[in-house]
Amino acid sequence: MHENFSLKPYNTFGVDAKARYFNEIHSIEELKEVIDFANTESLPILFLGGGSNVLLTKDFDGLAVKISLKGIHEDIISENHVLVTAKAGENWHEFVMFCLDKNYGGLENLSLIPGNVGTSPMQNIGAYGTEIKDVFVNCTVLNLENLQLETFNLEQCKFGYRDSVFKQEGKGKYVILEVTFKLTRQNHHIKTEYGAIKSELENLGIQNPTIQDISKAVINIRQSKLPDPKEIGNAGSFFKNPTILLTQFEELQQKFDNIQGYPNGDFVKVPAGWLIEQCGWKGRQIGNVASHKLQSLVIVNTSGLATGKEIFDFSTEIINSVKEKFGIELEREVNII
Template identity: 45%
Template sequence: MNFPVAICHNYSLVEKNTLGLPSTAKYYAEVNSVVELQSALAFARDKQLPVIPLGGGSNVVLGDVLDALVVHVNLKGRTVLNRDQDYVRVRARAGENWHEFVLWSLDNRAYGLENLSLIPGNVGAAPIQNIGAYGVELMDSFVSLEAMSLESGLVEYFDRQSCGFGYRDSVFKGEKRDQYIIVSVTLDLDATLKPNLGYGQLGDLLARRLGDQAPSAVDVSRAVCDIRREKLPDPSCLGNAGSFFKNPEVSPSEMDRLKQIYPDIVAYPLGQNWKLAAGWLIDQAGMKGARKGCVGTYHKQALVLVNHGGATVRDVLSFSGQVQQKVNDKFGVQLEREPRLYMGDVDKISH
């Protein structure tokens, strides 16, 4: 059977993941169109291979050898679909860089994503994770997405309800996991700027810069970028996968228990529960800036694991497990890994 897409064998992924881990894909394809994606998935079905989608490579931990078809989703395109006095409807294809898409939206007077500036990765990964930062989440502006079924090769439509969004969560991390590859995302952004400055550090920085002057969307975006750059290392200089642990959610009773022991604990209301600052927990457990061999936590932000050079997936898992144990021992709170872990063949792809 002939497939109209180039399939590479034993392809190195060391440059395709921001942690910089050595990894080899038994099969690899870069797809630049829906037709090429369908062809790549047909190849995987023909060879009975698991499929691993790869975008910007910023939210994954890759094993040494992946006995799978790794599909680099490189679908490009950004469009303003409609504009009225309240909203601007935009669509971006999955391979667009997220930060560049945010800047494009501001250039097109479409507001609401400025707080999500400089989040690493591509558009296609954004709804899977329901990315969020500084008081804003993707679901706030989400309309719909199109995703290709790995089983049928057909493109299906998902509205907001069918995506099952939660805190850093969606149906694509649950019951629809490993069943679809997202090809485009549609959002309704604001036609007029409604800045969200509730996050203290962001509001404080803008107040110092602008005084009583109202910030523009670009002002907000630049402030967010400056805060992120201050706290987070550039993957091109120091390998990392962004935030490595989720901020854990606890019940009100658990929050009361922790507050009695640690009055200065950093936490935020999340519905009826509380969200704990994982970085604070790691810091208080004595693991901020800690290092074991080639892997450590970043000295400016304990939430980020970094590859100082030469690390393997085993090094990352060993050290991250040590961080989890230290936090659990001190607080009785279990941290969950945020990046997706891929280890070996289909039976070893970890959830």
């Protein structure tokens, strides 16, 4: 058990917050031991995967636990499908690459998302027209109250846009241990509709893409527009894209004729990046924090010295100006600790 431990290498914002205690666990037995310790000492617990979706706004007066359970298991269930189960501590992108090497389809559009497998259900990670709910079967969790194992199926996870039961009523009650996905072995569903995938495939001179080609296109697009946390601290999109009523959207269209939106029944999803940009935040810096020059939805720790509070306050200023100009309240996607 480490004491007074810097979490700087354990969060992709690179914020130098300290945990009163820190431990990395590699087995369920170790996990139960550290939970016992926290319960005995009446300490709150912070679970960490890759630390790519957390903002540590202050020192954590409790026990931070890095989940490093490893292992991947495959179960071929038919000519066309395989169930693949990965432990929580497997790196997400390496897991996607493992599946693509075996020609298992379904995760290719989710290539290069930072973080670990065990965290993927937390916010139903999504990108380029795919969310994990599309291929999710179940996840095994440890109930923190009674230390019993439980299984959550697709329905029980209540997946939504960047949302799940684990961010709502189940928040802080479970630790996810492993996740099972149902992937295709042949007749893959190739998804090229979203974002710049088609044009990137054209650039690559590919006409009939394989799942591996889709992954390559997604990787190229992501590398060209998203800052690499190894070079500049960030947690990807800081805010969710807000969903507003169609009537509110139509009113806004009267004032802002170039407002963008994706209608869905009585609702419209508005790109948060566009709203933030319209408020003049793209590339703007205050102290050690900025909105990224290529992608205003991403907040970056420019000097590497930003405190979590500085980043949080910066995000509040963005929320306030979007609210003032458009009457839309942005919601943070990043978990605020």
